Amino acid sequence: MLTSTVCAAVSAAGLGIAALTAYRKRFLAATRIAAFALIPIGLVMTGVIDWVTSIVFKPTVWAGFGVLALSAVLFAIGRLAERRRGIPGRKERRAAAGSGAPAVAPTASAPSLGSAQKATKAPKATAAPGADVAPKDDFSDIEAILKKHGI
CATH class of the missing domain: 1.20.5 (Single alpha-helices involved in coiled-coils or other helix-helix interfaces)
Known part of the structure; x- marks a missing residue:
């Protein structure tokens, strides 16, 4: 009941301010103020205010x-x-x-937890043999281009 009265007073005050703003020939601002002023009374009429107050005060x-x-x-x-x-x-x-790695579900018992952790770690990837060896003449392409241009 008290919240309805407060919301009605706020709406009335907002509409009064909107009327004064319209009197000053600022119709666009007056329209916005009137729209905001009607929100509290609309919330009271729809029952939203009663719902909010029942939530807040319980x-x-x-x-x-x-x-x-x-x-x-x-x-x-x-x-x-x-x-x-x-x-x-x-x-x-x-x-x-x-x-493709075997998935191990974590278990509830504490002693086997360490083994579950070790089983879920993926193995380290290793390079193929000879893949990291650099070619002996890695500047051969550059030398061929320089020779082609006469340098």
Whole structure:
């Protein structure tokens, strides 16, 4: 009831300001002010204000927000601990499964956790034998171009 009265007063004041602005021949600004002034009374008439006040002033609603915040914090702590221990996340497990490496699901028991971590690490890629050896005459192309131009 009190919120309806306050919203009506705010709308009336806004419409008064819009009327004064229109009197000064600033019709575009007056139109915008009138549009903003009608929002509070429109919210009261649709029942949104009563809904908002019932949410804001109920302690159980705030307790619910607190529980949701606690849940988010616990989820973030769990993800942080998972990253620090080196347990692969969902993306890493999918990438390992897609590349042909054996995907090992993390187990719940603590002693076998270390073996699961070692099994999920991908083997190091090694170069083919002789691939890192540079050719003996790596400037032969450059020499051929210089000879062609007479240098």
